[in-house]
Amino acid sequence: MKHLAAAIALALAVAPAAAQGIDPDVNDYPTDARAEYVFSCMAVNGQTPDMLRRCSCSIDVVASIMPYERYVEAETVLSMRQATGERFSMMHNAPMANELVQELRRAQAEGAVRCF
Numbered sequence: 001m002k003h004l005a006a007a008i009a010l011a012l013a014v015a016p017a018a019a020q021g022i023d024p025d026v027n028d029y030p031t032d033a034r035a036e037y038v039f040s041c042m043a044v045n046g047q048t049p050d051m052l053r054r055c056s057c058s059i060d061v062v063a064s065i066m067p068y069e070r071y072v073e074a075e076t077v078l079s080m081r082q083a084t085g086e087r088f089s090m091m092h093n094a095p096m097a098n099e100l101v102q103e104l105r106r107a108q109a110e111g112a113v114r115c116f
Contacts, residue, residue, distance in 0.1 A: 029071070070103060074103060
């Protein structure tokens with residue numbers, strides 16, 4: 001069932017991307033990363049077919065703006081910011097970490113403008 005949902009999410013990701021003028025072949029985001037983003041987006045915004053299309057469109061926009069490697073780095077920073085302890089405290093104030101997160105937030109905001 002999980003694989004079927006991922007396949008559906010990927011299939012629907014192409015249509016909104018084309019409608020938004022985004023070339024889905026220009027990025028290097030793996031299918032599982034796209035599906036994870038869509039599932040998380042739908043968990044927050046609703047489990048409807050409309051949200052599936054909008055969330056799929058949103059990851060396409062993010063992928064068109066931000067290389068996958070930078071996306072992974074930004075997600076890692078956000079994940080580490082959830083942890084506590086001295087080893088993780090540097091992620092809260094490090095300029096490079098803040099820049100990565102800001103880049104991701106800008107890409108997500110653009111996705112929201114184009115898709116929602």
